[in-house]
Amino acid sequence: MQLYEGIMVTSTATGTAVPLEDSFNDIIGKAMRGLRISDSEVAERTGIAALEVQRLREGQFNEVAARKIARVLGLHAGALVDSGRKAWRPQPVALDGLVQFHTPFEDMTVNSYLVWDPASGQAAAFDTGADCSEMLDFLSDHKLKLSRILLTHTHGDHIFDLDRLKAATGAPAYVSALEPLEGAHALSSEERFELGGLRIDLLQTSGHSVGGITYWVRGLQRPVAIVGDAIFAGSMGGGMVSYEDALRNNREKILALPEETVLCPGHGPLTTVGEERQHNPFFA
Numbered sequence: 648m649q650l651y652e653g654i655m656v657t658s659t660a661t662g663t664a665v666p667l668e669d670s671f672n673d674i675i676g677k678a679m680r681g682l683r684i685s686d687s688e689v690a691e692r693t694g695i696a697a698l699e700v701q702r703l704r705e706g707q708f709n710e711v712a713a714r715k716i717a718r719v720l721g722l723h724a725g726a727l728v729d730s731g732r733k734a735w736r737p738q739p740v741a742l743d744g745l746v747q748f749h750t751p752f753e754d755m756t757v758n759s760y761l762v763w764d765p766a767s768g769q770a771a772a773f774d775t776g777a778d779c780s781e782m783l784d785f786l787s788d789h790k791l792k793l794s795r796i797l798l799t800h801t802h803g804d805h806i807f808d809l810d811r812l813k814a815a816t817g818a819p820a821y822v823s824a825l826e827p828l829e830g831a832h833a834l835s836s837e838e839r840f841e842l843g844g845l846r847i848d849l850l851q852t853s854g855h856s857v858g859g860i861t862y863w864v865r866g867l868q869r870p871v872a873i874v875g876d877a878i879f880a881g882s883m884g885g886g887m888v889s890y891e892d893a894l895r896n897n898r899e900k901i902l903a904l905p906e907e908t909v910l911c912p913g914h915g916p917l918t919t920v921g922e923e924r925q926h927n928p929f930f931a
Contacts, residue, residue, distance in 0.1 A: 668915030669882035671731035678720040681890025690845035723931035737918035743866045752804040764843025772796045773873040775808040796820040799875025800856035808869045826858025852877040854893025856882035871912040880918035
């Protein structure tokens with residue numbers, strides 16, 4: 648698919664709408680693992696049967712049980728119910744200077760992004776996804792110069808094609824100093840980049856990974872934050888390092904940005920700060 652005007656809200660490979668990364672049971676499972684709480688403990692604290700808790704985790708939606716479990720897990724009940732009913736997805740957003748690539752990796756899909764300054768043609772890549780072929784084609788077709796590769800974190804699905812992207816473009820790669828990677832320059836959270844007329848600030852948003860970085864871009868028609876696996880549309884990445892840190896950093900750093908900020912997650916569709924403040928069960 649060659650629809651490259653503004654943000655792509657469909658897969659570059661298939662032309663189909665990018666689905667939400669998590670369903671209601673994924674959200675419940677992430678919260679339970681993060682809080683280290685078992686089915687039996689949830690059952691005791693909610694008054695619903697442990698079997699019903701298990702059924703929720705397995706994807707059998709029950710609104711009454713979902714509302715009860717939400718209170719115990721610190722989730723917004725209405726947003727969780729909307730997830731269970733499949734009643735919400737983020738509104739499409741259009742923005743010149745930003746494109747999303749959506750590539751398969753094992754049994755999932757993963758996103759990568761290009762941001763560029765329309766005036767100068769200077770571009771930055773954010774992660775590589777599983778295959779950077781379409782990214783390279785886009786750079787060539789639009790005569791953009793890739794000046795740097797900025798990594799949100801070093802999980803394999805996000806950096807799978809890094810060596811190829813570096814070799815093909817000559818652009819240096821950067822990653823958090825908390826999560827060093829051979830062949831990538833170490834960054835502190837105080838650093839910033841200029842990209843033509845754009846400014847890119849770094850926010851340390853650890854929790855899903857040790858050195859997770861959110862890149863906040865200003866200078867386009869709307870601010871943009873490339874968040875990696877910190878936040879998904881209607882969910883968040885699992886708190887694999889620290890659930891508490893993930894919640895706090897997402898709330899205090901990402902969701903504290905202006906509500907019109909476009910959020911570019913590592914999986915699933917694009918969203919905005921305003922949408923997530925209202926519809927994300929972890930933060931609504």
